Amino acid sequence: xxxxxxxxxxxxxxxxxxxxxxxxxxxxxxxxxxxxxxxxxxxxxxxxxxxxxxxxxxxxxxxxxxxxxxxxxxxxxxxxxxxxxxxxxxxxxxxxxxxxxxxxxxxxxxxxxxxxxxxxxxxxxxxxxxxxxxxxxxxxxxxxxxxxxxxxxxxxxxxxxxxxxxxxxxxxxxxxxxxxxxxxxxxxxxxxxxxxxxxxxxxxxxxxxxxxxxxxxxxxxxxxxxxxxxxxxxxxxxxxxxxxxxxxxxxxxxxxxxxxxxxxxxxxxxxxxxxxxxxxxxxxxxxxxxxxxxxxxxxxxxxxxxxxxxxxxxxxxxxxxxxxxxxxxxxxxxxxxxxxxxxxxxxxxxxxxxxxxxxxxxxxxxxxxxxxxxxxxxxxxxxxxxxxxxxxxxxxxxxxxxxxxxxxxxxxxxxxxxxxxxxxxxxxxxxxxxxxxxxxxxxxxxxxxxxxxxxxxxxxxxxxxxxxxxxxxxxxxxx
Ligand SMILES: Cc1ncc(COP(=O)(O)O)c(C=O)c1O
Numbered sequence: 001x002x003x004x005x006x007x008x009x010x011x012x013x014x015x016x017x018x019x020x021x022x023x024x025x026x027x028x029x030x031x032x033x034x035x036x037x038x039x040x041x042x043x044x045x046x047x048x049x050x051x052x053x054x055x056x057x058x059x060x061x062x063x064x065x066x067x068x069x070x071x072x073x074x075x076x077x078x079x080x081x082x083x084x085x086x087x088x089x090x091x092x093x094x095x096x097x098x099x100x101x102x103x104x105x106x107x108x109x110x111x112x113x114x115x116x117x118x119x120x121x122x123x124x125x126x127x128x129x130x131x132x133x134x135x136x137x138x139x140x141x142x143x144x145x146x147x148x149x150x151x152x153x154x155x156x157x158x159x160x161x162x163x164x165x166x167x168x169x170x171x172x173x174x175x176x177x178x179x180x181x182x183x184x185x186x187x188x189x190x191x192x193x194x195x196x197x198x199x200x201x202x203x204x205x206x207x208x209x210x211x212x213x214x215x216x217x218x219x220x221x222x223x224x225x226x227x228x229x230x231x232x233x234x235x236x237x238x239x240x241x242x243x244x245x246x247x248x249x250x251x252x253x254x255x256x257x258x259x260x261x262x263x264x265x266x267x268x269x270x271x272x273x274x275x276x277x278x279x280x281x282x283x284x285x286x287x288x289x290x291x292x293x294x295x296x297x298x299x300x301x302x303x304x305x306x307x308x309x310x311x312x313x314x315x316x317x318x319x320x321x322x323x324x325x326x327x328x329x330x331x332x333x334x335x336x337x338x339x340x341x342x343x344x345x346x347x348x349x350x351x352x353x354x355x356x357x358x359x360x361x362x363x364x365x366x367x368x369x370x371x372x373x374x375x376x377x378x379x380x381x382x383x384x385x386x387x388x389x390x391x392x393x394x395x396x397x398x399x400x401x402x403x404x405x406x407x408x409x410x411x412x413x414x415x416x417x418x419x420x421x422x423x424x425x426x427x428x429x430x431x432x433x434x435x436x437x438x439x440x441x442x443x444x445x446x447x448x449x450x451x452x453x454x455x456x457x458x459x460x461x462x463x464x465x466x467x468x469x470x471x472x473x474x475x476x477x478x479x
Contacts, residue, residue: 043434044436081128096453115350127339133339142289147316152331156309163322170232180235180263181233213249243271263282268307269294273301280374350440379402391473392411437469
């Protein structure tokens with residue numbers, strides 16, 4: 001690159017075929033090497049060395065540089081200073097792993113750089129994206145009226161869903177609209193409500209039962225009280241797998257209540273939605289196919305890299321009514337039925353997201369995704385059995401899907417001491433370097449969480465997890 005930039009024609013940014021091959025193979029080598037070493041990489045890198053971290057703030061060079069020192073710094077200094085999210089021992093937050101096929105799909109999409117915002121500009125590519133949405137809609141047992149959108153993640157999907165619900169159910173009566181979430185609802189829903197113009201004083205937080213599922217009587221009472229007060233209840237969010245404890249709301253019953261009172265029922269399936277791919281798990285997620293909108297994260301449950309979200313809307317016409325827009329400078333869509341992506345979401349220019357799901361799904365086939373998702377749940381059940389059997393451990397909720405939370409509870413110690421021991425357990429296990437777990441605070445108490453959802457996590461990592469939790473828990477017990 002440096003030679004080209006300092007050559008005769010600075011304005012010529014094209015690389016020759018040989019230079020592209022050389023750059024590409026150098027990048028590919030480093031990526032493959034990185035993946036090959038994930039098993040022996042510390043589960044959490046040094047994210048505290050501020051000086052080394054700030055070294056990533058480089059001045060923009062006037063003359064370009066060769067790629068080798070840039071790759072060295074990236075792969076040797078900066079990438080390792082992070083949580084090792086693609087590693088096999090990553091049980092923190094909600095993992096996914098990041099299938100390599102998606103990186104290749106992005107390479108194709110971004111090298112060919114076609115415009116997929118409007119159907120006439122790249123109709124076959126828009127069809128690829130439409131077929132990905134169809135596959136997801138079929139997995140979720142949504143009706144043929146459903147349409148959807150690939151987004152960057154569930155936060156964006158949720159915001160688009162809420163904006164659609166607001167437009168369809170409230171029109172100009174925005175200030176009268178009331179939304180219902182539970183105490184376990186992910187904070188992205190409150191944020192999306194705010195972004196969609198629903199103020200905090202119009203959001204009701206419904207309590208949950210002993211299993212952290214939305215309390216249906218409390219929901220009904222809250223709706224009736226708002227209705228009696230002249231307000232307009234319009235939206236309720238259920239969660240198919242909460243981020244703290246993996247709880248699944250009674251979606252079928254929430255759907256009944258939503259039908260009765262005319263509410264839009266949104267399901268947050270960011271973490272748990274893709275468990276619906278496995279037929280045996282559909283009873284756990286009963287009612288999910290009745291949602292008016294469903295947010296999903298292929299970057300979690302389909303094991304894809306970050307930046308892959310999806311939204312399904314039961315009646316695709318709603319999505320289109322809110323987002324449809326045209327301009328006479330753009331090629332016109334020959335037919336309302338074709339999948340004109342910009343008519344279903346807020347973006348016009350956007351990456352060709354469809355390929356990053358389509359390529360891995362075509363390469364692996366559905367059966368392997370089903371098998372991998374089913375395995376993650378079995379591994380979580382196994383981890384729970386073993387960890388729950390350790391002394392002085394209290395589990396908050398056994399895994400409904402593939403996530404469970406627990407804390408240290410020495411009967412002769414104060415809750416605050418047990419909180420401290422639980423936090424020490426999280427840090428101590430992660431510091432051993434084989435696995436990483438994270439924590440949460442619920443009802444004023446600290447919990448450690450284990451979420452098994454990386455395709456790279458197999459039985460041996462569960463052995464490491466259980467051994468390291470047992471080891472550190474025994475040590476915290478002695479202090
Ligand atoms: C249950 C749940 N909902 C929503 C989100 C937000 O999704 P995203 O980070 O893709 O925007 C998350 C993220 O972890 C989640 O676990």
